[in-house]
Amino acid sequence: MEEGEGGGEAVAVRAFWQRLGLPGLIDVHTHFMPEQVLNKVWAYFDSAGPLTGMEWPITYREEESRRLALLRGFGVRAFTALLYPHKPGMADWLNGWAADFASRTPDCLHTATLYPEEGAERYVRLAVENGARIFKSHVQVGAYDPNEALLDPVWGLLADAGIPIVMHCGSGPAPGKYTGPGPVGRLLARHPRLPLIVAHMGMPEYTDFLDLAERYPQVRLDTTVAFTDFSERLCPFPAAERARLADLEERVLLGTDFPNIPYPYLHQLEALERLELGDDWLRAVCYGNAARLFL
Template sequence: MSDAVDRSAEAAEVRAFWQRLGLPGLIDVHTHFMPQNVLDKVWAYFDAAGPLVDRPWPITYRLAEDQRVQCLRDFGVRAFTAMLYPHKAGMAAWLNAWAAGFAARTPDCLHTATFFPEPGAPAYVARAIEDGARVFKAHVQVGGYDPTDRLLDEVWGLLAETGTPVVTHCGSGPVPGKYTGAGPIGEVLARHPRLAVVVAHLGLPEYTDFLDLAERYPHVRLDTTIAFTDFVERDTPFPPAELPRLVGLQDRVLLGSDFPSIPYRYVHQLEALDRLGLGEEWLRAVCHDNAARLFGLADR
């Protein structure tokens, strides 16, 4: 069976999932698009099972950019992101320029931007917001930086003031970093309690700590990226006793996938959420309605 046929069959499965829920499609807040030379390095890192991956991680959707965009459209993902992130100073403004161009030619992509703790960060973040950025990505683990760094204080303040969400990889999965865990980002939230942090991967493996933060700060959200999948549950399972808290936070959990760099089919993320047994109302909120409200997308 060809890859094209496989993708067509999977698209039918994904569409059947959201159609069963009566949704107009999916909104995925955690997908990756970036300059090809950067993506090639990211994929090479995954292929080598680098230290921050720490296990074999085959990439299921190793496709050209236009094919990846079409794949999401075929799945019925009506809005997605271009999560990109610098690992050193001097990269973020260049990445933001690329992301602005990508968003301009890809209208279903939520214009995404990023930053790094460096003297020019407040200026280029403000410029990105002025240019239409609707969501930011902060990768504390890959960047290896302290989110409480005073070079970022004005950046967090700008994002809080404008209500611009920032998807933040601040949990310690798959391996801990110097500044991962709920403590450092919790200090940022104490300074900027209105900051719309979206905790990537539900904060795995510190699920409980990040649920605590979400309950403490009403603007904190959680994304589902790779959580509950067989790939993650094997080593860092979500505590079953915490499932009622996810129901309590129903309006602040968002679908994320990590597409295209995932080691399983996209539909498996949806199946993993479904088998939690939290109900169709919860699934509708998580897979579409919460993000539609956050980003002001048309109601269904």
């Protein structure tokens, strides 16, 4: 572990989890992608500001080895390589890249993705057989209904295998045709055992996605961007729902969106702490819940 990477911020991040008596952090929402794909993602964030009036600077715009060193310097014990296609023909190729990345990055959970297309069941099954531990579904970027018939055998396969899917299905930061709780609610009604991790706490439809988590025991939520100063200006989490966060302690997971975040990594942790839900809640969210799933 490269203790010196990250400077003063790394010292502060490590002090956060050391105070809680944790062995480190597990971050279920980090992005590693082929360089040409990540550059396009960064270009999108760069261009979105003038269009939306919401600047989104990339805090950790570094080359791959430096980004890995930063996470390790923060004490992140396990993380993901969330990646996603926006058109047919990409997912299988991305899964090949992710399998290679996982083979050379042992602290990264082997990640895979999917898209509603002919052959999806075949390449998802192959990814599972090759050791994928977590999948990414991006309903907003992919502009697809998770209830499309081509995905039905995929969801059944993943439910049977018990492999979690991080799904960006909330309508933030910008709504899509199939975002929001409606399509996901219909999906879960048909696949109630699907181990879904709702990205960004379902922002901005927080209450609706908390409802789904209460209704379906295999639904979890990740904290990515939620509760930070950045999101609180745009999509504040309802103060009245904090008690429900406490009740769902075992099904909230740390996610950050590293490296694609417009503030320091430390701020996500500080935002969780200022919810004042207690140290046991922080221990569960920042390490324990994900450790039970993945370690």
